[in-house]
Amino acid sequence: xxxxxxxxxxxxxxxxxxxxxxxxxxxxxxxxxxxxxxxxxxxxxxxxxxxxxxxxxxxxxxxxxxxxxxxxxxxxxxxxxxxxxxxxxxxxxxxxxxxxxxxxxxxxxxxxxxxxxxxxxxxxxxxxxxxxxxxxxxxxxxxxxxxxxxxxxxxxxxxxxxx
Amino acid sequence: xxxxxxxxxxxxxxxxxxxxxxxxxxxxxxxxxxxxxxxxxxxxxxxxxxxxxxxxxxxxxxxxxxxxxxxxxxxxxxxxxxxxxxxxxxxxxxxxxxxxxxxxxxxxxxxxxxxxxxxxxxxxxxxxxxxxxxxxxxxxxxxxxxxxxxxxxxxxxxxxxxxxxxxxxxx
Numbered sequence: 001x002x003x004x005x006x007x008x009x010x011x012x013x014x015x016x017x018x019x020x021x022x023x024x025x026x027x028x029x030x031x032x033x034x035x036x037x038x039x040x041x042x043x044x045x046x047x048x049x050x051x052x053x054x055x056x057x058x059x060x061x062x063x064x065x066x067x068x069x070x071x072x073x074x075x076x077x078x079x080x081x082x083x084x085x086x087x088x089x090x091x092x093x094x095x096x097x098x099x100x101x102x103x104x105x106x107x108x109x110x111x112x113x114x115x116x117x118x119x120x121x122x123x124x125x126x127x128x129x130x131x132x133x134x135x136x137x138x139x140x141x142x143x144x145x146x147x148x149x150x151x152x153x154x155x156x157x158x159x160x161x162x163x
Numbered sequence: 164x165x166x167x168x169x170x171x172x173x174x175x176x177x178x179x180x181x182x183x184x185x186x187x188x189x190x191x192x193x194x195x196x197x198x199x200x201x202x203x204x205x206x207x208x209x210x211x212x213x214x215x216x217x218x219x220x221x222x223x224x225x226x227x228x229x230x231x232x233x234x235x236x237x238x239x240x241x242x243x244x245x246x247x248x249x250x251x252x253x254x255x256x257x258x259x260x261x262x263x264x265x266x267x268x269x270x271x272x273x274x275x276x277x278x279x280x281x282x283x284x285x286x287x288x289x290x291x292x293x294x295x296x297x298x299x300x301x302x303x304x305x306x307x308x309x310x311x312x313x314x315x316x317x318x319x320x321x322x323x324x325x326x327x328x329x330x331x332x333x334x
Binding site for chain 1: 195204206208211214220225227228256258262269270279284293303304310311314315322325
């Protein structure tokens with residue numbers, strides 16, 4: 001029953017996505033093309049979602065002690081605004097501007113049975129796996145360490161040169 | 164004779180208009196595709212997405228972020244596999260049934276397959292490092308007034324506008 005509920009909630013999500021036009025890359029790209037064939041519809045999607053989600057969440061967190069199927073609310077507790085969040089989100093923006101699909105729209109788009117959405121989702125999964133491998137390998141931390149070491153060591157070398 | 168001339172000239176004019184229509188602006192790896200402004204259905208669709216986010220919190224106590232849900236069915240698998248797989252199945256089956264029974268959904272791809280693949284890979288990398296996408300940060304995060312999500316949304320929205328502007332108007 002609980003998994004059926006999860007499926008039903010997913011179904012509402014999927015129907016919302018296709019009704020809103022998010023699953024139509026032409027529409028998404030036109031939303032971002034203010035200087036060209038601009039279509040402002042997608043601003044209404046965000047507005048619609050927030051008009052339900054803001055009061056909905058506020059009510060749940062205040063009045064409902066615990067979720068129906070789990071003991072506690074499992075919401076992100078990380079409050080740090082770090083470079084990973086900023087760079088990652090910016091990279092996502094570039095990808096969204098190129099492909100016209102965000103992950104949440106590409107999955108319901110699979111149900112519309114067009115080859116192109118499957119192509120996108122496979123590429124998306126490749127990207128996710130690639131990023132997970134990079135995260136696990138710790139390459140970025142190493143580069144950051146080396147970079148900061150270089151940055152820190154240069155001025156002192158210059159000072160030595162001058163001396 | 165005069166009538167033929169008029170008919171001929173109208174045909175020439177008509178052909179001119181036609182060719183202008185056909186020669187839509189083309190961009191590097193894409194063509195301009197006009198879409199209809201649909202404020203009402205988009206707003207209603209948005210409300211359904213919001214409702215789904217609220218229900219998932221009420222029943223499962225979780226954020227309806229597609230990045231996290233999709234990552235949940237990619238190995239390494241966690242304990243969340245089942246509800247995440249059910250959610251994804253619902254999200255795919257509902258549009259399928261809707262299209263089979265009610266009507267076709269508008270779907271236009273104005274870009275080349277190469278662009279779609281490159282966009283997909285970049286999107287996957289970005290959402291993993293940014294730990295969220297439009298649904299997770301844009302809807303659930305903003306609805307909880309999370310500052311992290313506000314920063315993320317500002318970043319991806321501005322870079323999406325910038326990317327489309329560069330591709331369509333500068334390159």
